[in-house]
Amino acid sequence: MNNLLSVENLSKSFGALRASDGIGFDVGEGETHAVIGPNGAGKTTLISQLAGNLRPDAGSIRFAGEDITRLSAPRRSRKGLARSFQITSVFPEFTALDNVALAVQAQAGHSFRFWRPAQQDSRLTDPASRVLSEVGLTERQHILAANLSHGEHRQLEVAMALATRPRLLLLDEPMAGMGIEESQRMIALLGALKRRLTIILVEHDMDAVFRLADRISVLVYGRIIATDTPEKIRANEEVRRAYLGEDA
Amino acid sequence: MNWALVFEQLLNGLQYGVTLFLMAAGLTLVFGIMNLVNLAHGSLYMVGAYLAVAATQWTGSYLAGLALGLVGTLLVGMAVEVIALRTLYERDHLDQVLATFGLILFFNELVAMIWGRAALFASGPAWLSGHIELFTGSRYPLYRLVIILIGFLTALILWYVVARTRLGMLIRAGASNRTMVAALGTNIRLLYTVVFGFGAALAGLAGILAGPIYNVQPGMGELILIQVFVVIVIGGIGSIRGALVGAIIVGVVDTLGRAFLKPLLGTLISLPAAESAGPALASMLIYLLMAVVLAVKPAGIFGSRN
Amino acid sequence: MKKKIAFWAVLVAALILLPPLVLAVKQPYYVDLVRRIMILAIAAISLDLILGYGGLVSFGHAAYLGVGAYAVGILAFYGVASGWAHFAVAIGASALVALAIGAVSIRTSGIYFIMITLAFTQMLYYLGISLAEFGGDDGMRIKTRSRFPLVDLGDPVTAYYVAFVLMLLSAFIVSRIVNSRFGMALRACKSNDARARALGFSPYPVRLIAFVIAGGLCGLSGALYANHTNYITPSLMSWLQSGELMFMVILGGMGTTAGPVLGAFALLLAEEVLKGFTEYWQVILGPLLVLSVIFFRHGLAGIFSRHE
Numbered sequence: 001m002n003n004l005l006s007v008e009n010l011s012k013s014f015g016a017l018r019a020s021d022g023i024g025f026d027v028g029e030g031e032t033h034a035v036i037g038p039n040g041a042g043k044t045t046l047i048s049q050l051a052g053n054l055r056p057d058a059g060s061i062r063f064a065g066e067d068i069t070r071l072s073a074p075r076r077s078r079k080g081l082a083r084s085f086q087i088t089s090v091f092p093e094f095t096a097l098d099n100v101a102l103a104v105q106a107q108a109g110h111s112f113r114f115w116r117p118a119q120q121d122s123r124l125t126d127p128a129s130r131v132l133s134e135v136g137l138t139e140r141q142h143i144l145a146a147n148l149s150h151g152e153h154r155q156l157e158v159a160m161a162l163a164t165r166p167r168l169l170l171l172d173e174p175m176a177g178m179g180i181e182e183s184q185r186m187i188a189l190l191g192a193l194k195r196r197l198t199i200i201l202v203e204h205d206m207d208a209v210f211r212l213a214d215r216i217s218v219l220v221y222g223r224i225i226a227t228d229t230p231e232k233i234r235a236n237e238e239v240r241r242a243y244l245g246e247d248a
Numbered sequence: 249m250n251w252a253l254v255f256e257q258l259l260n261g262l263q264y265g266v267t268l269f270l271m272a273a274g275l276t277l278v279f280g281i282m283n284l285v286n287l288a289h290g291s292l293y294m295v296g297a298y299l300a301v302a303a304t305q306w307t308g309s310y311l312a313g314l315a316l317g318l319v320g321t322l323l324v325g326m327a328v329e330v331i332a333l334r335t336l337y338e339r340d341h342l343d344q345v346l347a348t349f350g351l352i353l354f355f356n357e358l359v360a361m362i363w364g365r366a367a368l369f370a371s372g373p374a375w376l377s378g379h380i381e382l383f384t385g386s387r388y389p390l391y392r393l394v395i396i397l398i399g400f401l402t403a404l405i406l407w408y409v410v411a412r413t414r415l416g417m418l419i420r421a422g423a424s425n426r427t428m429v430a431a432l433g434t435n436i437r438l439l440y441t442v443v444f445g446f447g448a449a450l451a452g453l454a455g456i457l458a459g460p461i462y463n464v465q466p467g468m469g470e471l472i473l474i475q476v477f478v479v480i481v482i483g484g485i486g487s488i489r490g491a492l493v494g495a496i497i498v499g500v501v502d503t504l505g506r507a508f509l510k511p512l513l514g515t516l517i518s519l520p521a522a523e524s525a526g527p528a529l530a531s532m533l534i535y536l537l538m539a540v541v542l543a544v545k546p547a548g549i550f551g552s553r554n
Numbered sequence: 555m556k557k558k559i560a561f562w563a564v565l566v567a568a569l570i571l572l573p574p575l576v577l578a579v580k581q582p583y584y585v586d587l588v589r590r591i592m593i594l595a596i597a598a599i600s601l602d603l604i605l606g607y608g609g610l611v612s613f614g615h616a617a618y619l620g621v622g623a624y625a626v627g628i629l630a631f632y633g634v635a636s637g638w639a640h641f642a643v644a645i646g647a648s649a650l651v652a653l654a655i656g657a658v659s660i661r662t663s664g665i666y667f668i669m670i671t672l673a674f675t676q677m678l679y680y681l682g683i684s685l686a687e688f689g690g691d692d693g694m695r696i697k698t699r700s701r702f703p704l705v706d707l708g709d710p711v712t713a714y715y716v717a718f719v720l721m722l723l724s725a726f727i728v729s730r731i732v733n734s735r736f737g738m739a740l741r742a743c744k745s746n747d748a749r750a751r752a753l754g755f756s757p758y759p760v761r762l763i764a765f766v767i768a769g770g771l772c773g774l775s776g777a778l779y780a781n782h783t784n785y786i787t788p789s790l791m792s793w794l795q796s797g798e799l800m801f802m803v804i805l806g807g808m809g810t811t812a813g814p815v816l817g818a819f820a821l822l823l824a825e826e827v828l829k830g831f832t833e834y835w836q837v838i839l840g841p842l843l844v845l846s847v848i849f850f851r852h853g854l855a856g857i858f859s860r861h862e
Contacts, residue, residue, distance in 0.1 A: 051752065053748070053751075053752070072751075073751045073752055074751050074752075074753075074754045074755060074756050075754075077751075077752060077753055077754035078754045082752075083752055085749070085752070089746055089748060089749045089752075090746065090749065091741075091742055091745040091746050091749065092745065092746075093741075093745055094741075094742075094745065098738075101738075102738060102739075102742050102750075102753065103753050105735055105738065105739065106739075106750075106753035106754035106755050107753075107754055110735060111735050111736055111739040111755065111760065112735070112736055112763070113734050113735040113736060114730070114731050114734045114736050114737075115730050115731075115734055116734055116735075117730075117733045117734065118733060118734055118735045118737070118738045119733065119738075121735070124735075160749075160753065164753060164754060279665070285665055285668065332844055335848050336848075341611065341664065341665050341668060342611045342804075343847050345611065345613065345668060345800075346797070346800060346801060346804060346843065346847045347843070347844045347847040347848065349797045349800075349801075349843070350839075350840045350841065350842070350843030350844035350847065351840060351844060352794075352840070353836040353837075353839055353840035353843070354836070354837055354840030354841055354844075355840075356836065357834045357835075357836040357837035357840065358837055360834065361834050361837060470793070470794070474672060474673060474676045474793070477669040477672060477673055478669075478673050480669070481666060481669050481670065481673070485665060485666070524684070524685065527684045528680075528681055528684040528685065531677070531680035531681070531683075531684055532677050532680065532681060535673050535674060535676070535677040538670070538673060539658050542658065542661070542662065542666075542670070543658070546661065546662060546666070547666075
C-alpha cells in the first residue's frame with residue numbers, strides 16, 4: 001500500500017450546511033486522482049481542507065504517513081503539498097517570472113536575506129525559467145501577471161504550484177474558463193506531469209478528467225458516492241443519476 | 249477604604265463611559281454599514297460643543313442651545329458626507345483614513361479661526377447645577393447623573409430603532425449586503441446620508457453634554473477619539489451592543505485607574521516612585537486592557553471576523 | 555529608468571549646492587528648513603518600507619520619532635554626550651518598542667491594525683506627557699548635542715550634510731532590502747496574502763521584522779531631529795505627526811524609492827508656503843490633502859513608473 005494521501009471521515013459544516021460529510025479516500029504515489037461532482041458538491045471545500053486553508057470539524061488527513069490535519073497551509077506547502085486556485089490568485093504587480101521565482105523562494109527557504117537582489121539570483125530565476133518553459137510561458141515571462149490572458153493565468157497558476165517541487169499537486173479546476181485550444185494545451189501539460197507527481201484534480205471538463213485520471217472519486221452533497229477507475233465510473237448507475245442533465 | 253469615594257468615581261466612570269458610547273455608537277454604525285473609517289468623527293463632537301455654546305449665548309437658553317447645536321451638527325455631518333465622503337465609500341481604508349485626517353485639520357483650524365484657540369467656557373443649565381444626595385451620604389452633581397440617564401436612554405432608543413423599525417431593518421440589511429438593498433429599490437445614498445447624519449448627531453450630543461465638564465477647545469475631539477477607537481476594538485467593530493459594553497468598561501477602568509492607581513501603588517512601593525509611575529500607568533491602563541482583550545478575542549467581545 | 559536617474563542626479567546636485575548658495579545670499583534659514591525636511595524624509599522612507607511595500611497601514615509610526623528623540627534627550631539629561639551612545643540607544647530602543655508593538659499589532663489586520671497602532675502610539679504619547687522629570691507636556695531641552703569625533707552636529711551646515719548623507723543612505727538601504735529575498739517575500743504577502751501562505755511564506759515573521767527595521771530607522775530620524783531642534787516635546791509622537799508622515803509617503807508615491815523623499819519635500823514645502831500666508835494654514839492644507847487623496851491616487855512618483 002503506497003498511499004501518499006489518506007483522507008478519513010473528513011467533515012466540515014457551515015452552520016446547517018454539511019459541505020463535507022465523512023469523506024474518505026486514498027491516493028497512491030504517482031496516481032492522478034480526479035474529484036468530480038455537480039456544482040455545490042463541496043469540491044473546493046475539500047481542496048481547501050486538504051491544502052490547509054480550512055480546518056475540518058472532524059476527520060484526519062495523512063500525507064506520506066504523517067498526520068497533517070492540524071498543520072497550517074504554509075507548513076503543508078513546505079512538506080510538499082502544493083495547491084492551485086480555482087479563481088486565479090497570483091501576484092499581479094510582478095512579472096510571470098517573478099511570480100514563479102517567488103514560489104521557488106518560498107520552497108527553498110532562505111527568505112531572510114536582506115541585501116542581494118532576488119531578481120538577479122540565478123538560484124531562483126533558473127528553476128523559475130525551467131518551470132515556465134514546461135508550462136509554455138517562456139515568451140511571456142517578463143510580462144506583468146496582471147497583463148496576462150486568462151488562459152495564461154491558469155498556466156501561471158500551475159507553474160507556481162509546480163515550482164514548489166511538490167510531491168502532491170492539488171489542482172482546483174485548472175481549466176476553468178478556458179477555450180478549446182487552451183484546454184488541449186493544459187491537458188497535454190498535465191499529461192506530461194502525470195508520472196512525476198501525484199495529482200489530485202478537481203475538474204468539470206470531462207474530456208480532461210477521462211483522459212488524465214487513473215481513478216475518479218465522485219462527490220455529491222459532501223459525500224463520496226463512488227471511487228473507481230474511469231470506465232467503471234462511467235458505467236456507474238448512481239453517478240449517472242447524480243449527473244442527470246450534465247454530459248459525462 | 250473610602251467607599252463613598254469609590255462609588256463617586258464609579259459614577260464618574262459611568263458618565264465618561266456614556267460619553268464614549270454616544271461617540272462609539274455613531275462610529276461603529278458608520279463603519280459597520282458603510283465600511284467607512286471616519287477619523288473626523290471627533291471633529292463632529294467638537295462642532296457640537298462649539299455650536300451649542302454659541303447658540304446658548306445667542307438665545308440665552310440652554311435647551312435652545314442644545315437643540316440648535318444638535319441640529320447644526322446634524323446638518324454639518326450630512327454636508328460633509330455629501331461633499332467629501334461620498335467618493336470614499338469605494339476606496340480602501342487607507343484612503344479613508346487619510347482623507348478624514350485632512351478633515352480634522354480643516355475643522356480644528358476653522359473652529360480656531362472663528363472662536364480662537366483658547367478654551368471656551370461652557371456651562372450646563374442652571375436648573376441642573378445642583379447636587380443630589382447619594383445613599384453613601386456624599387453629594388454628586390446632578391448634571392452628571394442626567395448625562396448617565398440620557399446615555400442609557402439613547403442606547404435604548406438606538407436598540408429600538410435598529411431592532412424594531414423599518415429604518416433599522418434597512419440598516420441591518422445594508423450592513424450585510426449593500427448592493428442587494430440598493431437593487432431592492434431603497435435609495436442607498438439617502439440611507440447612507442441619514443445614517444451618517446444620525447451618527448454625527450450622536451457625536452454632537454456627546455460634545456454638547458461633555459462641554460461643561462471637559463474643555464471646549466480646538467482638538468478636543470482627537471483627545472477622546474482614540475479612546476473611542478479602543479472602545480470599538482474592545483467591543484467589536486460594527487456592534488452597538490459592543491460599543492455600549494466596551495464604553496462602560498473603558499470609562500470605568502480609565503476613571504477608576506486615574507483616581508486610585510497612584511494611592512494603590514503607594515501602598516506597594518515607595519511614595520515618590522508611585523508619584524511618577526501612578527499617572528503613567530493609569531494613562532496606559534486602557535491600552536493594556538485592549539491588548540489583553542485582543543489576545544483572547546481578536547475581533548473584540550461582540551465582533552465577528554469579517 | 556532614465557527619468558529616475560535624472561531625478562536623483564538633479565536632487566543630489568541641488569541639495570549639495572544649496573547651503574553655499576543660500577549662505578551667499580544671507581538666508582541661512584533655508585539650510586535649517588531643508589535639513590528638517592531631509593530628517594523627516596528618513597522617517598518617511600522608513601514608513602514606506604512597511605506601508606508602501608508591506609501594506610501595513612501603521613498609524614503609529616511617529617512613536618519611533620519620539621523614542622529616538624527622547625533617547626537622545628534622556629541620555630543628555632543624565633550627562634551622556636557621546637554621539638555613538640545616543641544614536642545606538644535611539645535606534646535600539648526604537649527597534650525594541652517596534653518589536654513589542656508589532657508583536658501584538660501584526661496579529662490583526664485591516665481596520666483593527668490601523669486602530670491598534672494608533673492606540674499604542676497614543677499610549678506612548680501619554681507616557682511621554684506623564685514623565686514629569688523629562689518635561690512632561692512642555693517637553694525638554696536637549697542639554698548636550700550628540701558628540702561625534704570630527705563631526706560637529708552643532709554647526710548647521712555640517713549637520714545639514716550629515717542629514718543629507720544619511721537620507722541617501724537610508725533610501726539606498728531600503729531599496730536594497732525591498733529587492734532582496736526578504737523584500738520580495740514582504741511584497742508578496744502584501745500583493746496576495748492567501749497565495750503567499752499557500753506557497754509557504756509565513757507573513758507574520760516577515761512583517762514583524764520589517765516593522766522592527768522601520769522602527770529602528772525612524773529612531774535614527776528621531777535622534778537627528780533632537781540634534782536639529784534641541785527642544786523636543788511629546789507632540790513629536792502624536793498621531794497627527796503620524797498622519798503627516800503617512801501623507802508624505804502617499805503624496806510622494808507608495809512603494810517607490812523616490813516617493814517618500816518627494817513627498818517629504820512636497821508636503822513640508824507646501825506647509826512652509828501656506829504658513830507664510832496665514833496663521834490658520836491648516837484650514838487650507840486640510841482640504842488640499844482631502845483632494846489629493848480623492849484625485850491623486852498614485853502620488854508624484856507615478857510619473858516614473860508604469861502603472862496599470
